[in-house]
Amino acid sequence: MVTLAEVARHAGVSASTVSYVLSGKRSISATTRLRVQQSIHELGYHPNAGARALASNRSNVIALMIPLRTDMYVPVMMEIAVAVATTARTHGYDVLLLTGEEGPDAVRRVVGSGLADAMILMDVELDDERLPLLREAAQPSVLIGLPADTSGLTCVDLDFKATGALCVEHLAGLGHRDIAVIGEAPAVYERHTGFAERTLDGLRSRARELDVRMLHRPCGGGYDATAGTLARILDERPGTTGFVVQNEQAVEPLLALLRQQGRAVPEDVSVLAVCPDQVAVQASVRLTSVSIPAQEMGRRAVERLVAKLDGSGADDVMLIAPELKVRASTGPAPSATA
Structure with missing residues (x-):
């Protein structure tokens, strides 16, 4: 397994410089950053998830709450879930899939445990019991679905x-x-x-x-x-x-x-x-x-969530026009x- 020190030697920089490139905590010149990124790619280096989480105070995990009920058409739900997972990976996040019908308890578990940096919720009800907790939570969230009251929420759905x-x-x-x-x-x-x-x-x-x-x-x-x-x-x-x-x-x-x-x-x-x-x-x-549009809903939900994690996203409602x-x-x- 390739180590951070080996990446540093390959790139001709210090180990701390490689760490700063990975964490983004300090400004690194574009030339040095590119050299480190090329070494990471050539050597096939994968940062240790636990160490990266400790260094950044992030888990780099998104929780996807998708209750799998017998009265719902599961293939559509899973198509959305796959789109969420694949889009999340392109942004450097893994997905924690929560499939139980736990309602507010699942939100409390994610918020209280630090299991995930953010949440995507599906199977949204008009007066969903999870919403008050989402509005109070420190973690960003996005709904794939539209409740009756969307204030203070980010939602993606087909119209x-x-x-x-x-x-x-x-x-x-x-x-x-x-x-x-x-x-x-x-x-x-x-x-x-x-x-x-x-x-x-x-x-x-x-x-x-x-x-x-x-x-x-x-x-x-x-x-x-x-x-x-x-x-x-x-x-x-x-x-x-x-x-x-x-x-x-x-x-x-x-x-x-x-x-x-x-x-x-x-x-x-x-x-x-x-x-x-x-x-x-x-x-x-x-x-x-x-x-x-299952894939589009999943993709757009992740994009909005990542924007919120990066500090550039705002609460909004995005409705996809039907075709x-x-x-x-x-x-x-x-x-x-x-």
Whole structure:
């Protein structure tokens, strides 16, 4: 294993100079800094994490709080987590993954133990119990999600309200006047999870503005739950011609059930999903969709957190504009072509 002293000899400087280059605690000339960095690269030197933490009073670790619940679509959560981890490494940080449903206790543990220099929180609720602790904590934090009150917080998220509105606009533009929304599992709404509530707000608001009748029904994952939800929708609104699905686990069951009932997509009914592109393009009918920009959300969250750690970041809310991609699952409403 290469030592700091060997780097110093290779670069022709003192060991303290190498240490100052690594820590940034003293100003070093650009020429000397470059020479030391070249020696570090050529020799493959990796600073001892413990020593570096003691010297800088930093752990160089970011805590990512990502409760893995059975009612959430885990692949999207993990795609965000991978983006966080890879982006953090480019900035010299490792990621501590906290997957338990500990709520405020997890924040207290990170704050009290010095496990991490900063925190990224996911699965954000409108009135999230973790927020008061974040506002008081010395460690910087970023939310991937949007609570009801964003004061004193930094947030990154897809603009889910605009997403809901965009879905209604697309179907209404095709002549659909009766739209049903197959939503997330009931527990997601019971927790008032931000992304689900905001999508629903956008759907309802735009439906009222465009004089579109809209019915929303939560749906558990899997075929049986989707079958029950679809039967309820068609019993209550038999004239439904457009579906918005915000539940990845209901996408393929819904398409299968519509085929079994002899309802062709998109000739008889249109289906639009809020889901990752991979889910949309691999479905049995290529779905018109608003994609979940998981990688962008993870990357931007880390960039904002690093800026705060460097003293250049400020509390702000960054909403990513939704993008709707038209594929094979949406078309004119039957009445519009009659």
